[in-house]
Amino acid sequence: MSQDAVRLLPADGSSWRLEAYLGRGGYAAARKAVTSMAPADVIAEVRKAGLRGRGGAGFPAGLKWSFVPQGGAGPRYLCVNADEGEPGTFKDRAILVRNPHLLLEGMVIAAFAVGIRTAVVYVRGEYDRVADRLREAIAEAEKAGFIGPGLFGTDFGLDVIVHLGAGAYICGEETALLESVEGRRGQPRLKPPFPAVVGLFRAPTVINNVETLASVPGILARGADWFTALGRPKDCGTRIFGVSGAVRRPGLFELPTGTPLRTIIDDYAGGPPEGVSIKAVIPGGLSAPLLRAEELGTPMDFDSLAQACSMIGSAAIVVIGDRTPIIDVLQVMARFYAHESCGQCTPCRVGTSWIHKAVSRLAAGQGRPADLDLILSLADGMKGRTLCPMGDAAALPIHALVTKFRDELDRAVAR
Amino acid sequence: MVGLSIDGRAVRVPEGTNVLQAAERAGVAIPHFCYHPALEAEGNCRMCLVEIEGLPKLELSCSTAVREGMVVRTAAERVVQARKDVLEFLLAEHPLDCPICDKAGECRLQDYYDAHGLFPGRFFEAKERREKKVAIGRGLLLDRERCILCTRCVRFLRKVVGTGELGVFERGVRSEVGTYDATPVANNYSGNLVDICPVGAITDTDFRFRTRAWFLHGKPTVCPLCSRGCAVVVESVSGYPLGEGERRVFRVRAGDNPAVNGPWICDLGRAGRRDIDENRLTRMVKAAAPGVDLSWREGIAEVAARILAVPGEERGARVAVVLNSFMTCEELAAAGELFLDGLRLAKVYFADPAPGSADRLLLTGERAPNLRGALEAGFQPRPPDLDAIAGAEVVLVFGPPIGALFTEGVLRRTLASVPAVYFFGSHAGPLDGLAGLVFPMAVPAEKSGSFINVDGLRQAFGRAVEPRPGVVAEGAILAALARALVPSGGGADVR
Numbered sequence: 001m002s003q004d005a006v007r008l009l010p011a012d013g014s015s016w017r018l019e020a021y022l023g024r025g026g027y028a029a030a031r032k033a034v035t036s037m038a039p040a041d042v043i044a045e046v047r048k049a050g051l052r053g054r055g056g057a058g059f060p061a062g063l064k065w066s067f068v069p070q071g072g073a074g075p076r077y078l079c080v081n082a083d084e085g086e087p088g089t090f091k092d093r094a095i096l097v098r099n100p101h102l103l104l105e106g107m108v109i110a111a112f113a114v115g116i117r118t119a120v121v122y123v124r125g126e127y128d129r130v131a132d133r134l135r136e137a138i139a140e141a142e143k144a145g146f147i148g149p150g151l152f153g154t155d156f157g158l159d160v161i162v163h164l165g166a167g168a169y170i171c172g173e174e175t176a177l178l179e180s181v182e183g184r185r186g187q188p189r190l191k192p193p194f195p196a197v198v199g200l201f202r203a204p205t206v207i208n209n210v211e212t213l214a215s216v217p218g219i220l221a222r223g224a225d226w227f228t229a230l231g232r233p234k235d236c237g238t239r240i241f242g243v244s245g246a247v248r249r250p251g252l253f254e255l256p257t258g259t260p261l262r263t264i265i266d267d268y269a270g271g272p273p274e275g276v277s278i279k280a281v282i283p284g285g286l287s288a289p290l291l292r293a294e295e296l297g298t299p300m301d302f303d304s305l306a307q308a309c310s311m312i313g314s315a316a317i318v319v320i321g322d323r324t325p326i327i328d329v330l331q332v333m334a335r336f337y338a339h340e341s342c343g344q345c346t347p348c349r350v351g352t353s354w355i356h357k358a359v360s361r362l363a364a365g366q367g368r369p370a371d372l373d374l375i376l377s378l379a380d381g382m383k384g385r386t387l388c389p390m391g392d393a394a395a396l397p398i399h400a401l402v403t404k405f406r407d408e409l410d411r412a413v414a415r
Numbered sequence: 416m417v418g419l420s421i422d423g424r425a426v427r428v429p430e431g432t433n434v435l436q437a438a439e440r441a442g443v444a445i446p447h448f449c450y451h452p453a454l455e456a457e458g459n460c461r462m463c464l465v466e467i468e469g470l471p472k473l474e475l476s477c478s479t480a481v482r483e484g485m486v487v488r489t490a491a492e493r494v495v496q497a498r499k500d501v502l503e504f505l506l507a508e509h510p511l512d513c514p515i516c517d518k519a520g521e522c523r524l525q526d527y528y529d530a531h532g533l534f535p536g537r538f539f540e541a542k543e544r545r546e547k548k549v550a551i552g553r554g555l556l557l558d559r560e561r562c563i564l565c566t567r568c569v570r571f572l573r574k575v576v577g578t579g580e581l582g583v584f585e586r587g588v589r590s591e592v593g594t595y596d597a598t599p600v601a602n603n604y605s606g607n608l609v610d611i612c613p614v615g616a617i618t619d620t621d622f623r624f625r626t627r628a629w630f631l632h633g634k635p636t637v638c639p640l641c642s643r644g645c646a647v648v649v650e651s652v653s654g655y656p657l658g659e660g661e662r663r664v665f666r667v668r669a670g671d672n673p674a675v676n677g678p679w680i681c682d683l684g685r686a687g688r689r690d691i692d693e694n695r696l697t698r699m700v701k702a703a704a705p706g707v708d709l710s711w712r713e714g715i716a717e718v719a720a721r722i723l724a725v726p727g728e729e730r731g732a733r734v735a736v737v738l739n740s741f742m743t744c745e746e747l748a749a750a751g752e753l754f755l756d757g758l759r760l761a762k763v764y765f766a767d768p769a770p771g772s773a774d775r776l777l778l779t780g781e782r783a784p785n786l787r788g789a790l791e792a793g794f795q796p797r798p799p800d801l802d803a804i805a806g807a808e809v810v811l812v813f814g815p816p817i818g819a820l821f822t823e824g825v826l827r828r829t830l831a832s833v834p835a836v837y838f839f840g841s842h843a844g845p846l847d848g849l850a851g852l853v854f855p856m857a858v859p860a861e862k863s864g865s866f867i868n869v870d871g872l873r874q875a876f877g878r879a880v881e882p883r884p885g886v887v888a889e890g891a892i893l894a895a896l897a898r899a900l901v902p903s904g905g906g907a908d909v910r
Contacts (some may be wrong), residue, residue: 185583188477343586352588354504
């Protein structure tokens with residue numbers, strides 16, 4: 001088995017085609033799981049590997065699978081979250097474009113482990129060309145017998161449906177995604193019940209991010225111990241760090257979890273351009289509270305970032321240089337959440353809009369001294385009080401930005 | 416049963432009860448907008464958040480099921496702060512047009528602000544401008560600025576009626592309730608949208624700008640417009656701000672009777688408001704002397720004398736009575752005693768509205784409330800036999816429905832040959848001009864008594880509105896008639 005088979009993104013220049021994927025050892029892990037392992041053992045292996053969700057929340061994947069009730073004759077579904085709406089994030093796109101069979105193989109393994117026969121890949125509307133690539137890969141896999149009925153000579157089979165979103169950030173929230181697949185307005189459901197019990201079309205459903213599933217074949221091929229040897233004890237393996245903003249070489253870098261933020265930015269992304277110094281870094285997509293330059297030593301794993309009062313989220317690193325006024329960052333942030341709030345629950349619907357209105361006034365030079373405290377207090381009014389995690393996703397980064405860059409903002413208001 | 420503690424009060428409730436309901440059982444009212452006991456919890460208003468021991472975040476009381484030993488605090492500082500914050504968010508984009516809002520006085524937003532808010536405003540931005548008068552269906556106007564997007568209306572139409580005419584469109588702060596492709600709300604339960612709207616977003620054109628909620632006196636009764644027997648509340652104003660002695664019914668809204676209608680009523684029953692106030696007969700009229708004031712007692716004396724003028728042995732065949740199933744069980748029992756047992760009349764008929772079509776929810780095909788009461792009182796209700804009535808010497812007609820069964824011309828021809836016709840009716844109709852005496856009668860909302868509904872359930876009700884002076888109920892008429900016709904001592908044989 002070549003080294004490439006366990007990398008989420010193949011080497012530059014290598015093909016996404018099935019033939020090339022097979023050349024990299026592809027579908028061997030799925031074959032192994034389906035033909036020689038019990039479903040419970042597959043779940044146990046993934047749990048042992050300590051694979052945490054790569055979409056943002058970081059929920060242990062194997063544990064999630066184990067929540068689906070065993071037995072029963074009804075259908076159960078696998079939903080792949082390829083909505084990738086978190087600003088700054090572009091890693092799932094790369095997997096879908098450059099290594100779609102890795103995702104499909106991960107899906108086959110997950111479906112086998114949980115007893116699922118139908119999978120839906122929910123691809124964000126803006127990725128319609130990307131979805132075409134995925135459809136092509138599915139057709140290849142179906143033709144070769146890696147997807148469809150009777151896989152690897154067993155009676156296990158998996159059908160894969162590609163479902164395109166229509167451009168709403170909220171549909172990346174797993175229950176809003178389910179509503180959207182069901183053909184309804186994309187807005188989150190009340191939990192409990194959780195999707196593992198009542199999910200798509202009220203059937204038990206596993207929802208995993210693209211990168212999470214793409215990490216599964218490696219675990220099955222090389223074993224959980226190999227995976228846990230990479231990264232941090234409670235957040236194992238590698239993940240794709242997407243770096244954008246004020247760096248010389250923006251891009252995707254697959255590194256062990258726990259790699260320090262500074263290493264990723266300086267050693268891999270080439271550091272800030274000439275004459276620019278780093279003012280702040282968003283470590284895990286826009287919803288991850290930003291870090292100041294002096295916090296760049298933070299290791300990029302769940303627990304370390306939680307300790308820094310931020311989160312690793314989607315591991316999308318946005319570097320903000322010292323030439324960018326922080327009020328501009330705040331305004332972009334506020335506009336995004338006000339635009340993307342689904343409007344279902346009060347604190348998020350009004351809170352995001354109110355903050356955006358106040359920030360816009362501030363940015364237009366019509367701020368009042370009390371405005372920054374007002375924004376903090378509105379964020380407090382949203383935090384932990386909304387129907388879905390988007391309230392926190394909006395409130396926390398705004399709160400952190402205003403708190404950490406209060407001096408600069410105060411000066412901006414006074415001007 | 417599950418035992419838990421709410422604000423230090425121990426309460427035991429059935430398994431599956433939510434915390435909000437359990438708190439109500441314990442006497443603790445948790446404020447809420449979107450939750451409605453008859454609809455699935457949606458948890459969008461965020462007003463009912465409470466503290467549950469052992470859980471880090473505040474939890475929704477509307478969607479959290481009780482657990483044994485649960486310790487709930489509804490007055491903790493952070494709970495009160497969360498309520499304030501939700502109110503502030505809702506009021507930020509609210510037009511605050513209470514002075515011209517029909518809901519003022521019975522508005523949850525007002526009530527909760529009074530109880531939990533009372534903070535100065537911090538919203539200095541431009542409010543969203545939205546449409547304030549969207550016609551979403553028959554008699555319904557939607558004010559999108561007042562709407563707090565609780566989606567009770569949307570869920571009611573989807574889950575209860577099943578017609579689903581309303582949905583939420585757009586997103587974020589621009590979210591709004593609307594109809595699909597302007598297809599209006601069109602079903603027999605649309606009036607409930609006004610009842611369940613916690614604010615003044617959906618108003619009823621029949622009530623809009625007519626009065627203020629705080630002038631209304633609501634009293635429960637049973638809807639008389641079909642045999643379902645739904646609980647309704649009749650809301651009226653007597654005196655101020657109307658003229659002295661004036662009385663008007665402004666609204667009939669749903670009562671709450673889990674055994675019959677839950678919290679809903681149909682639009683037919685709601686429109687029963689008009690039956691109470693409009694087109695009413697309010698004074699005795701003697702055809703021979705229309706300008707003369709006459710009391711109903713004098714009228715009854717005349718009726719009794721006319722009946723007694725028919726020779727005793729002939730009365731059974733020559734006195735005809737038309738009754739109806741709008742009469743209460745008590746009235747029907749009295750009518751049975753007098754007309755069947757006492758006078759032994761052969762010509763006793765029932766004039767009820769023609770059956771309509773039933774719907775899946777509440778409305779039955781029988782458009783009268785007490786057919787089973789008539790059976791219980793010993794009647795075998797049969798429709799009026801016009802030939803038999805035409806051959807009678809004295810005819811007593813109770814109730815206006817006969818006017819809907821036959822044309823005025825037919826009635827006129829039938830009654831032309833009858834020497835004495837007496838009409839006991841609540842509403843003006845073709846019989847007014849054909850009867851020697853017209854008695855102004857009470858409608859069910861002005862009576863107390865009981866009805867037996869389509870499922871055999873007997874429901875007693877009290878008087879919901881005072882009848883106008885001079886208006887009399889069948890009960891009094893029948894009692895007076897019985898006194899005049901049946902000698903004291905109660906002997907039944909008056910032949």
